[in-house]
Amino acid sequence: MTDSYDEALLERRRRLLGASYRLFYTEPFHPVRGDGVWLFDRHGTAHLDAYNNVACVGHCHPRVVAAIAHQAATLNTHTRYLHETILDCAERIIDTLPAPLEQMVFTCSGSEANDLALRMARAFTGSEGVIVTELAYHGVTQAIAEASPSLGSRVKLGDAVRTVPAPVDHGDGAAAMGERFAAGVQAAINDLAADGIRPAAMLLDSVFSSDGIVTDPVGFLGPAVDTIRRAGGLYIADEVQAGLGRTGVMWGFPRHGVSADLVTLGKPLGNGHPVAGVVARRDVMDHFGDVARYFNTFGGNPVACAAALAVQDVIAEENIVEKAAKVGHYLHERLAELAQASGRLGDIRGAGLLAGVEVLDDNGQSDATAAQALVDALRQRRVLISATGPGGNVLKIRPPLVFRRDHVDRLGEALGECLAQHGSLP
Structure with missing residues (x-):
């Protein structure tokens, strides 16, 4: 008691x-x-x-603790200066992800990463619509809270946000399950169109953790990804829950044989130290760089990147x-x-x-x-x-x-x- x-x-x-x-x-x-x-x-x-x-x-892994302490005692600045650790960290992460993911921008949290990914998708497509699952949780910024229905009915969904039922396995295989989920995505696209809104992105937690956890049968995501791309939108894989080996493979979305246009990373990347980010196609990054600037004082600082590098080392060596x-x-x-x-x-x-x-x-x-x-x-x-x-x-x-x-x-x-x-x- x-x-x-x-x-x-x-x-x-x-x-x-x-x-x-x-x-x-x-x-x-x-x-x-x-x-x-x-x-x-x-x-x-x-x-x-x-x-x-x-x-x-693991809590307080000595390798990660030592990396944080050493870098904090040496230098901690930001990404507007040259620094090897920032580049080493980005390169290590990008190398573990499949094509066409080529460039990374650092943030402090998964919420910031999802917010930034959504900004990038909207800039690239020129559209506003966002599709998420019915009980999704993607973060706490204004834009992302409006796309996180698990926060409750008092947090109003954005006018350009539509929800779809999470995928459900009825035991009839990945193809049938995928078609059902894709039909929900298409219905959301149609509903957006009825209000004169085009879809910018489908944002999905790769393991649907807030929807009750859905990971199998492998392959069911394909039809939904095809559906959003046919409508001109991008697929954002939220890997905050699934990433870094959680499902027994390094990342969650490639299990389903699909490619992502943007991937968001968060919580586990620094083993508790605040570090997160967005990895995306080069053309998406280039376009965003042409139309906007992004700077995060603490996102990708040398101490955060030292923590993330140490996590990558532990994952590989152990x-x-x-x-x-x-x-x-x-x-x-x-x-x-x-x-x-x-x-x-x-x-x-x-x-x-x-x-x-x-x-x-x-x-x-x-x-x-x-x-x-x-x-x-x-x-x-x-x-x-x-x-x-x-x-x-x-x-x-x-x-x-x-x-x-x-x-x-x-x-x-x-x-x-x-x-x-x-x-x-x-």
Whole structure:
């Protein structure tokens, strides 16, 4: 239970921070130290982190910490001066992405990256329309909040924003699933046209994380990408959630055999240090440079780029992507065993170290209340996850990519204990 110290901290937080802030868990968590996949509270108790994708190579990875400290003690300026680290970082990232992605612009956050990508798409196409999924989350700037329906009904969608239902797997294969999703995209294009608006871009989270996590069957994205391009729009792949090996491959969108016109990167790129960016086709970048200027004081500074370079080094040297694929496969097997043993778990979606698990009531219907109860029960057992999806009934598991099989076992054991007590769930 929350003790008097944390109660005082809660009161202080209410007094000092704005009302828009939210906390995870019914009983708030107060970490004071991180190490790998573990977060420690002020009593020194270890909690297994199966949720925080920001620290993709583990909390406080010594290689990343050392890179940040060394560069901070040497020089920290901005991108209006020449600096090798900035170029090395951009080159390393671009080299991991498929053609025709050739140039990069740095930002501080995924929100800024998505905002900038949208500006680039609108400048290049001369159009305004944006298509996103029904529960998408892409960020918090004005333009991107207006294209992030998961922020809630009180955050009004932009006049040039249209939503489409997230892709749904009915078990009839990637082609059929892709055609259904593409039909939704075409309907959105038609609706924009009815208001005299042409589409500039389709902005998609490559794993549809806020829509309940949708990664398979591989190949379903193709028809939707073809549809937006036929209408004159660009495809922006939001890789903030999917990128850097999360799904067992380096990037999420190429799994589907599609190319992107722009790619946005964020959270995990600096393992917690603020660094993000946009990688795009050269002609898109050139056109934007002709019609606009962009400068971000902190975006791409040498310390941020040193952090991102160190993350790239760790990913390569520790075989992070390959390990994420193997451990992720084991994670999905373990979750499937738990689902088979319990009537409270339904569909299990995702790839690599990303999993979405539907929570059901005794009648097999979506149960958001039980999902939140499981999240809180796991927190009591010192395992951290969250929930997502249109109905809020999908357990969201996305640990640091240094998760091992024994960590999966710990998660599975705790979840099994919670499910065994399902009679006490709401």
